[in-house]
Amino acid sequence: MNKPLFIAGCMTAAISLMHVGIVIGGPDWYRFFGAGEMMALQAEQGMIEPIIVTLFIALIFAVWALYAFSGAGLIIKLPLLKPILIAICGVFLLRGLAGIPMVLFNDHPYLNELAGKMTFMVISSLICLIFGYLYLKGILRMSSGKVHFKQK
Template identity: 50%
Template sequence: MTGLRNPALVAGGILSGAASLLHVACIIGGPAWYRFFGAGEGMATLAEQGSLTPTLITLGIATVLAIWAGYAFSGAGLLPRLPLLRTGLVVISAIYLLRGLVLIPALVINDGAVQPFVLWSSLIVLVYGLAYAFGTWTGWSSLAPRR
């Protein structure tokens, strides 16, 4: 293949893949990493106590993000076509965008003051959602099942 078929979906896949790896790094890094990345004191405390709960939750999130990266790369033509590709990309775009837009009610409810984690995570995820949505929109016809 010469050139990128869908640079926005490639970018979305890279972003989701990086987020997946970062979640795995939090498991390895332990309580300090959970605290640094804003997972909450409860998760960090559970990790300190040796509970499997933070590991299982974080591993679940990492797995979902890795699957989402696979869908982006499939949509970009870098991986074989995955089942329900269009539907998957639309749903992934919507989830990322809705999570990113949580920032708006958070700002309204809190009179413009939100926790740094809410601000930054919302802005970051909004970028992810825009990459997926733009890539899905621009590549819509090429994402159709082959007959």
């Protein structure tokens, strides 16, 4: 088993479930988890858009978790496994490294709002860097040929 990808998969699945929890938790949860005031206000008004967007993000994280579990050798080998894992790793590392500079040096209402929540930005950036590191370590371990995949 590829332990870094297993851990990354578990953490990514937890993030997916957290997004489902945000939908259930409502407007205050949208605010706390950095979705922005506009999304929170839309949720307060009973609009469907925040639910659709948040559940779509949850779905993306769930698929990413499946790819991590596949790379860990826990489930069958999924199509385009290595390139997709590399892309996932890149997204997490990019968010981790560029998230804070992006909110500090761009003028956009949502980014300006996030610039006022620097504790959230620092913590979420560190989390993304940890995820990216785990995916990278797991990908490198896969490349060494130490992972055996489940058969169909």
